[in-house]
């Protein structure tokens with residue numbers, strides 16, 4: 001049964017300016033129970049130091065659901081854990097589909113966790129994009145549709161585990177994607193930049209230092225290891241762009257559309273990289289260290305499919321932002 005939102009059933013939700021849901025779309029490990037350290041499978045790679053089957057707790061996960069090596073994930077060989085972002089799905093699943101039950105003690109809760117977390121996580125990523133779109137002044141004419149889509153997707157996240165198992169995530173993405181794409185076009189139309197068409201472009205290792213990429217369509221572009229130092233990416237649409245190992249030192253991303261913390265964590269940057277208020281500067285950008293290696297894509301490190309049908313940063317496991 002498809003659970004794609006029916007855009008014809010439009011509730012009259014008054015749109016509001018600015019990002020409205022940032023708090024609920026951020027990882028909050030203190031209110032989670034280590035779901036992303038249990039549910040996904042890891043393969044030993046540049047992202048993870050060990051193999052782990054799906055559903056088995058990572059050996060570094062403590063009994064209190066905290067990562068025992070959270071303060072040294074990168075040097076311990078787990079950069080994928082730092083990169084990963086559940087977009088706030090963990091607490092929603094812990095309180096909703098699991099009903100507060102401990103997955104360690106309840107086989108039913110463990111099953112619900114396995115079903116619910118990937119679905120809610122994917123829906124929350126869509127909510128992140130929709131929330132970003134609603135905030136754009138250029139999308140004022142679409143705010144009603146965007147807010148409606150947000151509310152409908154958000155409603156799916158509250159389904160019980162059995163209902164979540166029936167959600168057609170790809171169908172939901174397909175319904176939301178045109179809206180997000182249209183917002184990208186409207187935003188780009190208002191930029192003085194050249195608005196380059198680079199959707200899905202292979203820009204691996206590209207030399208784009210100082211490039212004027214304002215308003216560029218970089219949806220799903222592969223910028224693995226690209227030199228984007230001092231580039232101007234304001235108002236560029238980067239949904240699904242692979243920025244792993246990209247050099248963003250001195251780049252301007254203050255108003256970049258659909259940018260995620262995962263993309264930033266997977267890239268390199270510094271104190272001169274300009275970011276908007278909605279995103280945190282990755283800790284490894286300001287810690288003196290050797291340049292971050294570019295993880296090679298592996299089957300297990302394939303990122304989740306974004307609405308544009310391309311990649312979104314590196315797949316990981318447990319956010320290093322766990323406040324312990």
Ligand code: SF4
Pocket residue numbers: 036037058059060061062066067068069070078081317318319320
């Ligand atoms: S954050 Fe990574 S290393 Fe730490 S417990 Fe979770 S999966 Fe394991």
